[in-house]
Amino acid sequence: MTKLKIAIQKSGRLNEDSLRLLKNCGISIDNGKGQLKASARNFPVEVLYLRNGDIPQYLRDGVVDVAILGENTLVEKGEDLEIIERLGFSKCRVSLAIPKEVKFNSLKDFEGKRIATSYPNTVKKFFKENGITADLHVINGSVEIAPNIGLADAICDIVSSGSTLFKNGLKEVVKMAESEAVLTSGPDLSSEKQEILDTIQFRIQSVLRGQNSKYILLNAPNDKIDSILELLPGMRSPTVLPLAQKGWSSIHTVVEGKRKFWDIIDGLKKRGAEGILVVPIEKMVL
Template identity: 90%
Template sequence: MTKLKIAIQKSGRLNQDSLKLLKDCGISIDNGKDQLKASARNFPVEVLYLRNGDIPQYLRDGVVDVAILGENTLVEKGEDLKIVERLGFSKCRVSLAVPKEAAFTDLKDLDGKRIATSYPNTVKKFFDENGISADLHIINGSVEIAPNIGLADAICDIVSSGSTLFKNGLKEVVKMSESEAVLTVAPNLSAEKQEILNTIQFRIQSVLRGQNSKYILLNAPNEKIDDIIELLPGMRSPTVLPLAQEGWSSIHTVVIGKSKFWDLIDELKVRGAEGILVVPIEKMVL
């Protein structure tokens, strides 16, 4: 039986979030402690736990078929590989940082300086595009210590909250790019494996839509219904049901996107909505 081989990070937050996504897609992985390979009980999938930086080459070699990994790793080692789905978790940025006490005006201040990084290709490309020449020191591991031990004048690393930089006496000065977890695919996937991948993508998209949406139920006087519906960007159109209390109705709809969610709630209240219930959506299948 044909199985799709999926590579995920061996350990860390990306590992946990990747396994959770597969679980949310109904794929149960039988993996024990320190296991490097595990099969799904209920789906033609095999998971390989690999070092993030090694995954792009394994994809090229056909050792694995698809992978969940950080976009920053693809920029560094796999720009030739195709992203088929952005997954929205493990978000971070690739940034330059210098010691807190260092004077910094703009990128030109790093010209001729020593930069410690685990992302030499990313830094070189960014510096070349901006006309900066620097001495790169490649470090596999915690680069934040490099300025403190006199190895470098600045670092380039992934930044999430910035707490690690703060603890090491560094300040973020230039955001080079943003990154998130992505689903990427090997160059030559067989038709059988592509079919399995299509099913997984469909499930992933349903999970991601659910995560980015809310189900809203509210009560409103009938004379306010048109004003309220005007605000609600439902999947097709809101559902309106009469209440037992004469002159009142219940309105049900799905709100997609979170960026202006509370602004919407405030405006619904202004237009007469009462008893607003907001319910999370596990999955949204279109």
Template identity: 70%
Template sequence: MSTTPLKIAIQKSGRLFEESLKILKDCGISIDNGHDQLKVRARNFPLEVMYLRNGDIPKYLRDGVADIGIIGENLLIEKGEELEIVERLGFSKCRVSLAIPKEQELNGLGDLEGKRIATSYPNTVNRFLEQEGINAELHMISGSVEIAPNIGLADAIVDIVSSGSTLFKNNLKEVSTILESEAVLATSPQIGSAQRELLAKLLFRLRSVLKARDSRYVLLNAPNEKVDAIIKILPGMRSPTVLPLAEEGWSSLHTVIEKDKFWQIIDELKAQGAEGILVCPIEKMVL
């Protein structure tokens, strides 16, 4: 008796596509992606992948056509605010920002009163303007929003920003961030109980991968009299592993720390006598 697969929607092209497939692969899920296929079944996990237009994913989730979807949080806020986020995935980070021509100045958000704003995110911008008590004229544009001020269509734009290079090329500058965004895993309100069980298994794998990406395995050598002081410095798991070295009076310490914290403590470790510090990536981390 075959298991009804968990149906996941991912972007069929664009900035989320490659990373979405990569994180599924890192979860040990094998997907044979045929040319122009819009739906494919994983070989070793009850998962069916649906390749959709990014803007259509919230509707497919809402209607129960897909059980879960990988989507940018910014689009979820714009088109599917009621959909539940079950995991933040840490890639495709960007922000939705307000930008104006470089030669202009914005002394405060009140300067937007009565101005024309071009955007592909009207719901997000309307909520922002309402919160700030600003009346502005919105121009809905699909595609190259950055051109709007240059052709006299708008005084400002609101769009997604990653590096800011597109704004720079179009003689614009970022003046305010409306929201921060990253890829998230969202669920359909109509997901069934059998699919929720499969989702729990997928989440277990995802969280193991994400924890590993954010962590590093650290090995170091230290004089025995310094071990206690070094253990107090390490912000790792419950307790580091301490092993005696062949050289008398020395030990090797093994632990896991968050990758972003390593450089904050490296000088302290060296000051306490740590030597031969080795930092390694972790493929999977099951807690």
């Protein structure tokens, strides 16, 4: 049987989030502690646990077919590889940081400085675009200590909460790029493997759509329905059902997008909606 080989990071938050996504897609992975390869018991998939930085080359070589990895790694080592789905988790940014006591004026402050980083290609490209010349020191591992031991004047690294920078006496001064987990594919997939990937991608899209949406049920007087419907987006249109109480109806719809959700709820209240019920959606299949 043809199996699709998926690479994910061998440990850490990206590993956990990737496995959770596959599980939510109905793919059960049988893996034990320390295992570097595992098969799904209910789907033609094999998972390989690899170092994040090695995955782009494994994709090019055909060792694995697809991968879930950080976009920052793809920018650094796999710009030739296509992003086929943005996954919305493991979000971070690639930033420049300096010691807290050092005053920062502008990007020009990095001219001629020593920069410690695990992302030399990203830094070189960014500095070239901005006309900055600097001395890069490539470090594989924790770069935050470099300024404290006199190895560098600043660092470039991925930043999530910023707590690691703070603990090491550093401050973030320039955000170079934003990153999230992405699904990417190798250059040549057989038709059989592409069909498996299409199925997985369809399931992923359904899971992500559900995570970013809420199902809303509310009651409203009939003379307020038109005003309320103006606020309610839906997959096609909201559902309106008469209630037992004369002159009232129940309205059902799906609201997508976390940023505008509370604005919509506030607007519904102002326009006469009552008994608003918000229900999470596990998956949304279109």
